[in-house]
Amino acid sequence: MSQESPKRPRGTALREQVMQTALELFSDRGYFNTSIHDIRRAADVSIGAIYHHFGNKEALAKALYDDLLMHMERDIDEACFGRGNCADRCRAIIARLFESTAESPRMMQFVLLAQHREFLRDEPPICSSRPFQAMKQVVEDGIRNGDVRAIEPWVAASAMFGGALRMMQLSLDNALERPLATYLDEVFECGWRAIRS
Amino acid sequence: MSQESPKRPRGTALREQVMQTALELFSDRGYFNTSIHDIRRAADVSIGAIYHHFGNKEALAKALYDDLLMHMERDIDEACFGRGNCADRCRAIIARLFESTAESPRMMQFVLLAQHREFLRDEPPICSSRPFQAMKQVVEDGIRNGDVRAIEPWVAASAMFGGALRMMQLSLDNALERPLATYLDEVFECGWRAIRS
DNA sequence: GTCTATAATCCGATAGAC
DNA sequence: GTCTATCGGATTATAGAC
Numbered sequence: 001m002s003q004e005s006p007k008r009p010r011g012t013a014l015r016e017q018v019m020q021t022a023l024e025l026f027s028d029r030g031y032f033n034t035s036i037h038d039i040r041r042a043a044d045v046s047i048g049a050i051y052h053h054f055g056n057k058e059a060l061a062k063a064l065y066d067d068l069l070m071h072m073e074r075d076i077d078e079a080c081f082g083r084g085n086c087a088d089r090c091r092a093i094i095a096r097l098f099e100s101t102a103e104s105p106r107m108m109q110f111v112l113l114a115q116h117r118e119f120l121r122d123e124p125p126i127c128s129s130r131p132f133q134a135m136k137q138v139v140e141d142g143i144r145n146g147d148v149r150a151i152e153p154w155v156a157a158s159a160m161f162g163g164a165l166r167m168m169q170l171s172l173d174n175a176l177e178r179p180l181a182t183y184l185d186e187v188f189e190c191g192w193r194a195i196r197s
Numbered sequence: 198m199s200q201e202s203p204k205r206p207r208g209t210a211l212r213e214q215v216m217q218t219a220l221e222l223f224s225d226r227g228y229f230n231t232s233i234h235d236i237r238r239a240a241d242v243s244i245g246a247i248y249h250h251f252g253n254k255e256a257l258a259k260a261l262y263d264d265l266l267m268h269m270e271r272d273i274d275e276a277c278f279g280r281g282n283c284a285d286r287c288r289a290i291i292a293r294l295f296e297s298t299a300e301s302p303r304m305m306q307f308v309l310l311a312q313h314r315e316f317l318r319d320e321p322p323i324c325s326s327r328p329f330q331a332m333k334q335v336v337e338d339g340i341r342n343g344d345v346r347a348i349e350p351w352v353a354a355s356a357m358f359g360g361a362l363r364m365m366q367l368s369l370d371n372a373l374e375r376p377l378a379t380y381l382d383e384v385f386e387c388g389w390r391a392i393r394s
Numbered sequence: 395g396t397c398t399a400t401a402a403t404c405c406g407a408t409a410g411a412c
Numbered sequence: 413g414t415c416t417a418t419c420g421g422a423t424t425a426t427a428g429a430c
Contacts, residue, residue, distance in 0.1 A: 030315035159387035162359035190356035
């Protein structure tokens with residue numbers, strides 16, 4: 001019979017194994033409290049393999065960050081797709097963000113709470129990343145067609161989604177009694193009251 | 198004449214010099230990107246003096262964090278003092294937070310954005326710190342006396358202040374065109390519309 | 395209390411075999 | 413492509429003089 005023992009991953013599988021392990025460790029302990037040796041051990045690969053695939057520690061974090069931002073952007077695009085109404089879009093975005101927070105807390109922890117600029121020096125602040133720009137865009141469209149009051153777009157976007165983002169942080173900090181999803185209606189209602197015309 | 202050259206600080210002055218320097222470096226480059234030697238050089242003191250006063254690097258960060266939280270708590274208490282009305286209190290809190298963000302951006306950067314739990318391992322999440330509890334309390338009082346709709350207190354507090362906190366982050370990231378204070382009216386109006394009864 | 399010099403450790407990255 | 417062994421450097425913390 002062919003070998004039954006758990007094989008060490010190789011090639012693309014190895015690359016993904018390293019990224020997943022890095023995400024776990026980075027979001028649990030933080031980037032600076034995680035050494036390459038820690039990742040090596042937890043992912044059961046060699047140091048050489050990590051450096052072959054990523055070059056250095058910072059590039060590994062960057063690859064992870066880009067991957068997660070892309071994932072988040074796709075989530076938001078999907079939430080908006082087929083909904084022309086501003087309120088519906090905003091609600092769907094919050095619902096999707098809440099789902100992702102519950103399903104992939106480490107992903108959200110890393111994207112939202114990690115201080116990327118501490119280690120990804122040349123990375124722009126997360127507010128200018130595409131997912132956050134997309135959220136602002138939805139609100140701006142609402143202002144243009146009259147669904148939303150005519151206020152400063154940054155203020156409107158912060159009012160619409162700021163409460164939801166704080167609730168996500170609270171959930172990640174285990175400060176909430178109930179699952180995040182159970183607050184969805186109230187959270188959306190608050191955000192929408194804040195900006196609707 | 199007595200010596201005119203800039204004296205090295207000693208005693209309590211030294212302690213405060215170290216804390217101020219540490220705040221600057223921590224908030225600019227981050228805790229892990231700042232070494233004790235960096236602080237030593239920037240503050241023009243000796244390593245020995247730093248260890249004498251604080252014991253170790255983590256304790257220095259903790260002392261700084263406690264100091265800033267206390268400062269923030271006092272700001273919020275002062276903003277509430279003499280105002281019995283929920284809306285007035287909330288507005289005054291936001292105004293004070295905006296002022297502090299403009300006057301002491303590094304302080305806000307460190308308190309809000311720094312990932313304390315990465316280095317202050319046993320510190321509770323910031324949402325359970327006294328300043329944030331006080332903000333929640335103001336909203337809960339508003340619910341009790343009918344000024345605020347009867348919704349989950351965490352949701353209400355997040356809706357009232359979440360937008361303001363996001364605007365502070367945007368300001369710290371230099372994403373806003375105008376000074377933070379100029380957005381105060383709109384930001385408060387949004388938050389209040391979100392939760393008023 | 396403050397200083398300088400140094401110890402002990404750990405980490406990121408590389409070299410070179412396979 | 414993947415591995416192990418190791419280097420060079422930086423960092424925290426201590427020792428001991430003053």
